[in-house]
Amino acid sequence: MIAYEELLQEAEDNNIEVIEFTFRGTNKGMYADGVIAIRRDIETVIEKKCILCEELEHAYTTVGDITGLETIQNRKQEQIARNRSFERLIPLKSIIKASFTYCTSLYELAEHLDVTEEFLKEAIEYYQSKYGLYKEVDNYCIYFSPLTVCKYKYEK
Structure with missing residues (x-):
């Protein structure tokens, strides 16, 4: 099992800063320009871990601004990062x-x-x-x- 602290260390090793942030709306996490923001009011470390893993995958795989999921390309990039986080945290x-x-x-x-x-x-x-x-x-x-x-x- 991958611990939250290991993911934080992975982010640091890859020069990615992880911060807690107050989001408007329902967003729980976001990656942009070497920074991962995780919603400040998430209470459990387990949920933070799931979000951090997905955002790390965005850092590794996403190209450009995909905040709007209207285009097929943006939805595809979102799904790729999500799927990779599933395979990392819950391998078969x-x-x-x-x-x-x-x-x-x-x-x-x-x-x-x-x-x-x-x-x-x-x-x-x-x-x-x-x-x-x-x-x-x-x-x-x-x-x-x-x-x-x-x-x-x-x-x-």
């Missing part, structure tokens, strides 16, 4: 490992993975749109709806 193997801990709900799984429940739900939707109903990883099969992990190859 972490879902398999979490299944060994007997997480029985999305809430428990999100808590175990140290992400918000909303972020987890969006990540599962992303994986399902990318892979379909399931994805085979190592000797396991991850079904996305409902989220289930099964061992499908047994070694002799």
Whole structure:
């Protein structure tokens, strides 16, 4: 699992300043010109971590001003950063490992993975749109709806 502090260190190592900011509207984070702004009134470190990860991905992948999502190109860049943050914070193997801990709900799984429940739900939707109903990883099969992990190859 990636900790919030590790993401802060990554930002610093890449000369990206992270500040807390008072946004108008519903924006929770933004990247521009080497600065990541995270909404000041976000209370949990877990939510800040999810936002910071996505904004770091914007720093690495986004070109130009994409604050207006009216164009297809801007929406595509937004989705690329979001998808990369899903893959960083919730890799498929972490879902398999979490299944060994007997997480029985999305809430428990999100808590175990140290992400918000909303972020987890969006990540599962992303994986399902990318892979379909399931994805085979190592000797396991991850079904996305409902989220289930099964061992499908047994070694002799």
